[in-house]
Amino acid sequence: MTIFESKTTLSKSVAEVYQFLEDLNNHQLLMPENIYNWSSTRDEARFTIQNMAKLALKVEERIVNERITITPAEEAPIVLNLVWSLSEIDHQTQATLTISAELNMMMKMLASGPLQKLADFQTQALQNKLG
Template identity: 25%
Template sequence: MNIEGNTVTVNKAANEVFDFFTKLENYQQLMPENTEKFEVDGESFIFGLKGMPEIRLVLKDKTEFTNVTLGAASSKLPFTLASDIKEIAADQCEVSLKFAGDFNPMMAMMVKKPLTKFIDTLTENIAKL
């Protein structure tokens, strides 16, 4: 299952946005208002939204100034969340989020709508940076 968020323009240099995404504590600023838990632990963070199970994300990969990829810490529900950064000017870049998960059809049907809403919220909050 793949979900692509909208591409948003951020009035910051690509390297600033890349640095923001590589510091896991910064993701708390992007979380929805209904976040009940957010804790950073080394190269991972755990968050919980009201009425949802807690999820631990691990920093999986990063390509300087263009991509930061987080992945699920658990192999039970394997997925990644990639932040693609594209410089469009010295002090402006475009950011898009891409979610890729390997779920069975029933699970995909259950999580698609809330995940899409979550990705949209993250994207909206990135635009406010």
């Protein structure tokens, strides 16, 4: 597995950040412009990545105020999962997005940059949204 990680610190409580992230409807607000055809429920999201692929993701696990694990809801072009981990540090919330992907050497060369950019974009978007 190849790991991509990005962190941000928010002035909101862990409970507030968790409440936002546990609902996949809110994740559209964290996506870059090359994501379109978005449809979602609280537990599942479907979208298209421009010039790449269609993806369907679902919440696999929720641990209240600690972690949300998101995995493919159906067969995906690459095996991956996304984990949002939350912890309280000095009355603030540290949110960490970890993307784990099974990538062969060719896919690693092609997908590593975009996956790290996605992780960084999402944590920055979360910072902009919730501060």
